[in-house]
Amino acid sequence: xxxxxxxxxxxxxxxxxxxxxxxxxxxxxxxxxxxxxxxxxxxxxxxxxxxxxxxxxxxxxxxxxxxxxxxxxxxxxxxxxxxxxxxxxxxxxxxxxxxxxxxxxxxxxxxxxxxxxxxxxxxxxxxxxxxxxxxxxxxxxxxxxxxxxxxxxxxxxxxxxxxxxxxxxxxxxxxxxxxxxxxxxxxxxxxxxxxxxxxxxxxxxxxxxxxxxxxxxxxxxxxxxxxxxxxxxxxxxxxxxxxxxxxxxxxxxxxxxxxxxxxxxxxxxxxxxxxxxxxxxxxxxxxxxxxxxxxxxxxxxxxxxxxxxxxxxxxxxxxxxxxxxxxxxxxxxxxxxxxxxxxxxxxxxxxxxxxxxxxxxxxxxxxxxxxxxxxxxxxxxxxxxxxxxxxxxxxxxxxxxxxxxxxxxxxxxxxxxxxxxxxxxxxxxxxxxxxxxxxxxxxxxxxxxxxxxxxxxxxxxxxxxxxxxxxxxxxxxxxxxxxxxxxxxxxxxxxxxxxxxxxxxxxxxxxxxxxxxxxxxxxxxxxxxxxxxxxxxxxxxxxxxxxxxxxxxxxxxxxxxxxxxxxxxxxxxxxxxxxxxxxxxxxxxxxxxxxxxxxxxxxxxxxxxxxxxxxxxxxxxxxxxxxxxxxxxxxxxxxxxxxxxxxxxxxxxxxxxxxxxxxxxxxxxxxxxxxxxxxxxxxxxxxxxxxxxxxxxxxxxxxxxxxxxxxxxxxxx
Amino acid sequence: xxxxxxxxxxxxxxxxxxxxxxxxxxxxxxxxxxxxxxxxxxxxxxxxxxxxxxxxxxxxxxxxxxxxxxxxxxxxxxxxxxxxxxxxxxxxxxxxxxxxxxxxxxxxxxxxxxxxxxxxxxxxxxxxxxxxxxxxxxxxxxxxxxxxxxxxxxxxxxxxxxxxxxxxxxxxxxxxxxxxxxxxxxxxxxxxxxxxxxxxxxxxxxxxxxxxxxxx
Numbered sequence: 001x002x003x004x005x006x007x008x009x010x011x012x013x014x015x016x017x018x019x020x021x022x023x024x025x026x027x028x029x030x031x032x033x034x035x036x037x038x039x040x041x042x043x044x045x046x047x048x049x050x051x052x053x054x055x056x057x058x059x060x061x062x063x064x065x066x067x068x069x070x071x072x073x074x075x076x077x078x079x080x081x082x083x084x085x086x087x088x089x090x091x092x093x094x095x096x097x098x099x100x101x102x103x104x105x106x107x108x109x110x111x112x113x114x115x116x117x118x119x120x121x122x123x124x125x126x127x128x129x130x131x132x133x134x135x136x137x138x139x140x141x142x143x144x145x146x147x148x149x150x151x152x153x154x155x156x157x158x159x160x161x162x163x164x165x166x167x168x169x170x171x172x173x174x175x176x177x178x179x180x181x182x183x184x185x186x187x188x189x190x191x192x193x194x195x196x197x198x199x200x201x202x203x204x205x206x207x208x209x210x211x212x213x214x215x216x217x218x219x220x221x222x223x224x225x226x227x228x229x230x231x232x233x234x235x236x237x238x239x240x241x242x243x244x245x246x247x248x249x250x251x252x253x254x255x256x257x258x259x260x261x262x263x264x265x266x267x268x269x270x271x272x273x274x275x276x277x278x279x280x281x282x283x284x285x286x287x288x289x290x291x292x293x294x295x296x297x298x299x300x301x302x303x304x305x306x307x308x309x310x311x312x313x314x315x316x317x318x319x320x321x322x323x324x325x326x327x328x329x330x331x332x333x334x335x336x337x338x339x340x341x342x343x344x345x346x347x348x349x350x351x352x353x354x355x356x357x358x359x360x361x362x363x364x365x366x367x368x369x370x371x372x373x374x375x376x377x378x379x380x381x382x383x384x385x386x387x388x389x390x391x392x393x394x395x396x397x398x399x400x401x402x403x404x405x406x407x408x409x410x411x412x413x414x415x416x417x418x419x420x421x422x423x424x425x426x427x428x429x430x431x432x433x434x435x436x437x438x439x440x441x442x443x444x445x446x447x448x449x450x451x452x453x454x455x456x457x458x459x460x461x462x463x464x465x466x467x468x469x470x471x472x473x474x475x476x477x478x479x480x481x482x483x484x485x486x487x488x489x490x491x492x493x494x495x496x497x498x499x500x501x502x503x504x505x506x507x508x509x510x511x512x513x514x515x516x517x518x519x520x521x522x523x524x525x526x527x528x529x530x531x532x533x534x535x536x537x538x539x540x541x542x543x544x545x546x547x548x549x550x551x552x553x554x555x556x557x558x559x560x561x562x563x564x565x566x567x568x569x570x571x572x573x574x575x576x577x578x579x580x581x582x583x584x585x586x587x588x589x590x591x592x593x594x595x596x597x598x599x600x601x602x603x604x605x606x607x608x609x610x611x612x613x614x615x616x617x618x619x620x621x622x623x624x625x626x627x628x629x630x631x632x633x634x635x636x637x638x639x640x641x642x643x644x645x646x647x648x649x650x651x652x653x654x655x656x657x658x659x660x661x662x663x664x665x666x667x668x669x670x671x672x673x674x675x676x677x678x679x680x681x682x683x684x685x686x687x688x689x690x691x692x693x694x695x696x697x698x699x700x701x702x703x704x705x706x707x708x709x710x711x712x713x714x715x716x717x
Numbered sequence: 718x719x720x721x722x723x724x725x726x727x728x729x730x731x732x733x734x735x736x737x738x739x740x741x742x743x744x745x746x747x748x749x750x751x752x753x754x755x756x757x758x759x760x761x762x763x764x765x766x767x768x769x770x771x772x773x774x775x776x777x778x779x780x781x782x783x784x785x786x787x788x789x790x791x792x793x794x795x796x797x798x799x800x801x802x803x804x805x806x807x808x809x810x811x812x813x814x815x816x817x818x819x820x821x822x823x824x825x826x827x828x829x830x831x832x833x834x835x836x837x838x839x840x841x842x843x844x845x846x847x848x849x850x851x852x853x854x855x856x857x858x859x860x861x862x863x864x865x866x867x868x869x870x871x872x873x874x875x876x877x878x879x880x881x882x883x884x885x886x887x888x889x890x891x892x893x894x895x896x897x898x899x900x901x902x903x904x905x906x907x908x909x910x911x912x913x914x915x916x917x918x919x920x921x922x923x924x925x926x927x928x929x930x931x932x933x
Contacts, residue, residue: 127858156806160856160915167806195810199915209814243814298816328816340816340933372818372933382933408742413830419839426833431742432794454794455743468843470783470833474745477795501900503795505784506745507755512781513748514755521900547902553751561761563901565864587864589901591761612864636863656861686859704858 034058048077056082059357060092067092074099090273103139104175106146106185107221107231114141122712127682127704128159144179146187165199175217183221189235190214211241213256230263239281243288252296252330254283269313274305285331294337296329314354321347342372346386358401361393381423386411403436414463422464430456445486452479471512476504494528516552521545535573542566548594560594560604563587578621585614592643606643608651613637626667630680634658650691658684662709669715677711758785760903763867763896770906771849774875777836787829791897791905798897800825802909804927805890812931819931831930841887845877854891867896867904872914873926890914890925 034054050068056078057064070092071081085092102108116139124131131154138149151172158165170192177187196208215237222230236257243251258279265272280299286292304322311318324344332338346368354360366388373381388409395402407430414425434452441447454477460469483497501521507513523545531537542565549559570582592606615635622628640652662680669675687701756772758781759765770789776782793799802823804812812819820827836847850873853860857870875888895908911927924932 128856158912163915165915169806169810197807197810209810326816326818330815338815342818415834418837419843424833433743453743455745457746468779468837470778471781472746473781473784475784476743476745479795501795504745505781505788506748507781507784508746508748510749510752511779512755512784514751514753515757515781515785516748516751517758519900519902523900545901547900549902551757552748554757557757559902561902585864591902614863638862684859702859 048072048075050078053078062092070095103137103150104148104173105219105231106141106148106175106177106179106187107183107219109141109146109179111141112143114139116140116716118714118716120712120714122710124710126708127706130157131155145177146179146185147174147176149174160199163199165197167197168195170194177217183223185217185219187217187219188214189217189237209241209243211239213237213239215256227267228263228265230261232259232261234259235279239283241283251288252281252283252285254281254296256281256283270307270309271311272305272307274303277302285329285337287331290331294331296331296337298328299325300327301325316352316354317350318352319347319349321345340372342370344368344370358394358396361391363389363391365389381415381417383414383416384411400437400439404434406433407431416463419466422462422466424466424469425461425463426470427459427461428457429459430454444488445484448483450479450481450483453477472508473512474504474506474508476502476506478502491531492528494526496526497524499523499525514553518550518552520548520550522548537571539569539571540566556593556595558594558596558602559591561589561591563589577623578619580620581616581618583614583616583618585612585616587612608643609641609648611637611639611641626665628664629662630664631661632659634660649694652688652690654686654688656684656686658682669713672717673713673715675711675713677709679709679711680707682706682708753780755780756782756785758788760789760905763862763869763894763904766896766904766906767851767869767871767894771851773832774836774849775847777847778833782836783829783832786832787825789906790825790828791899791907792825796897796899796905798899798905798907800828800905800907800909802828802927802930803911804931805911805913805925807913808911808925808927808931812928817931817933823930827930835888835926835929838887841877841885842879845879847887848876848878850874850876854893857891857893862896865898867898869894869896875926886922887924888926888929889917889923890927892926 048071050071053064053068057067060067060082067078071078074081074095076084076095081092081095085095088095088098090098116137118135118137120133120135120137122131122133124133133152133154136149136151138147140147149172151170151174153170154168156167156169158167171194172192173189174191175187175189177185179185190213192210192212194208194210196210215235217233217235219233220231222228222232224230234257237255239252239254239256241252256279258277260275260277260279262273262275264274278299278301280297283296283298284293285296286294302322302324304320304324306318306320308316308318310316322345324342326342327339328341329337329339346366348364348366350362350364352360352362366386368384368386370384371382386409388407388411390405390407392405393403409428409430411428411430412425413428415423416425417423432452432454434450436448436450438446438448454475456475457473458470459472462469479499479501481497481499483495485493485495487493499521501519501523503519503521505518506516523543525541525543527539527541529537529539543563544565545563547559547561547563549561551557565585565587567586568584572580574580588609588611590606590609592604592608594602594604596602613636616632618630618632620628620630634657636654636656636658638652638654639650641648642651643649660680660682662678664678665675667675682705684704685701686703687698689696689698691697756769756776758769758772760769766789769785773782773786773789776785790800791798804819804823809819837843852872852874854870854872860870861868870891870893872891873888874886876884877887878884891912891914893908893910893912894906895910896904897907899905909926911925913925913927914923917923917925
């Protein structure tokens, strides 16, 4: 109870939020909030642009790279992706699963005559692996008659020395039927999933796992009122699954079925979705090749949904929930039937008080519990409970952008039966607070300050009799950073930042505290970009950092690692077709003890020094939008020196040279086909020399020469 | 927004921070004085991080094994990159055929839990000594490294020795490890791409770490 009482302090930010009730004002658009964002994410690809990415990601609560990845995966512009998500009433990350699901829903077809066929084949070649994937998608509608088919066949080859293993995976789902009315259809669904692997050296030469189901399908759709929509689908049929040499997989034959449905209720003030899925089978199972049969039952149940209220008003709420129970039975050698059970439940609630996108506070409590166990292996019993609360706020005041987050999470994880006499549990407590403040000053200077403090505690306790539970520990971290960018002209931009990090690792019981240590990192960075000529840009990053490791009880082991880095890039655009880029990266890293001497003061005594140099040149020539050539060379030199009484002595030097040359194609094959791909030849040579008492001992250089590439052919006649 | 309201808001926030700092919510506990030896971790190069992982496994959760182990893996909240482990497709298919739910993303939190489970396997006598061996995997090409990233190909083998003559294997497999340099003195693992040993004798416990992670 005491632990939960601590959560009372979290009511404070709510009070702050309520106290900040202010009259609605004109929404402001602070671009300086995104002044430090990773602008490489804005580069166009596959004909997609990402204008407004940071602002959109911010408002959706996603990271910019995640939103960009969704856009690329679904080949949709950001605007179209968000509009589509709005139209189906789902978050952006659900667009893919919904699209997939609706392709197989005959009740979603609007046209009376459809013939769609898409074939995609891709071949991916790497140094030791190759993947060949074939996807066929077929959709036929003739009035009320429909046929859907989607088949994916993949072959993966993995090279182990001079031998090759082959993995063959295929998944096929096919359904045909008759639409009796716009809201009811009957059909037959055939699904087949197979996995086979073979390896000449493996003891499981022909491992396989095949599963086929033939089921009658019924799909229905209801619209009891303008606000309610729902659909209920049912499947029932036969199951035939068999595995071979798969260490526990068993042959299963029997009946399988399932019911799934979803409902949505939408009014101007509320939007509620619920999805439910129940499926299972009743089968006769046996080990492959064994005459002994067992009765087995599998049952999976999932219910999840969201409830959002007053989403456009100043005070809005959103709740997501999920309840899942799975039970799977299979035959084992030793004890007949093995039952594996999992159960998970979670609820997330968020309450937001919002004036505009730059002034809001969100309070989000969450709760979750999970349990899993294998009936024949009770030591596997695991339970987990989580209870947490986070408060996120943002405010724009007098030109300053303020962002803050506070989270507090209590968790309990138990393995109560790790041995015959008991097990152990872990009470975890993680709290974190961070704040960001930024502002544009004098129109050309943007300042940003950031601070974060985190403390994670783990407290272990025995359950029953268990002699050696893990050691209690705390992990404490402080991080502060100040950053500024200055743009005096459009040709020149510069910025600098300093960062201080303190990481303290604290094991608590005496048996584990000897090596408790604290890492203090100090970092400074200066960067600039200068447009030397039209088409020629220079960029440099200078970094210095020092890591001091202090041992609480082993002061003689205190360490210091220094790091100096200069990274320079020259980018030249030679006309509309040619791009040349040159990178030079140099890094020097002395390190040694930072321990106290007889006078009690701490001194740095250098032990070794590493020096890394990288030179990279890249030429990209794109004579047309459908074809480009790329050549790249990388040279890497790594030297390591040791410190002896005689001074610095070379210990090791390695050199690596790599050439990569290839082409990229993106060719439309008439109005219905497309060929996308790249193919490269790679050559790499490595050399290593070690030194014993200053005498070089070179190793035999190694060379690698191989092709990599990927070709994808898409055809939709 | 009126000036009076702004001042009230700032006062409320200031009061909140003062209250928060006074409730010891962010004060770590005080450790006991040491009574034995402990692992001195080193993450200053990819190979020393691997050695620290081996030392932590061999400590079997005693001493500071747990904290030393998990510190070898990148933390998304503080390192700018998070740790993710990926299973061999063969492992994945086998586990799915047994009805075992595989987490969509095996992250650092799950790895922290896995350590305790792995070093306290109920099938292994508690008196057994763990031996963790890394060796270079020659089948996947050379290791690769730059100033900030590195990729290493390794074979691993974990043995449990009850006595000099009673030695069993509890894990064996291959892994391609991606490292990221998160500070001047720390290389952290950010990707563990597990592969089963093609000639593994599963009956003798030569099961991959990937399978050990997800098995019940």
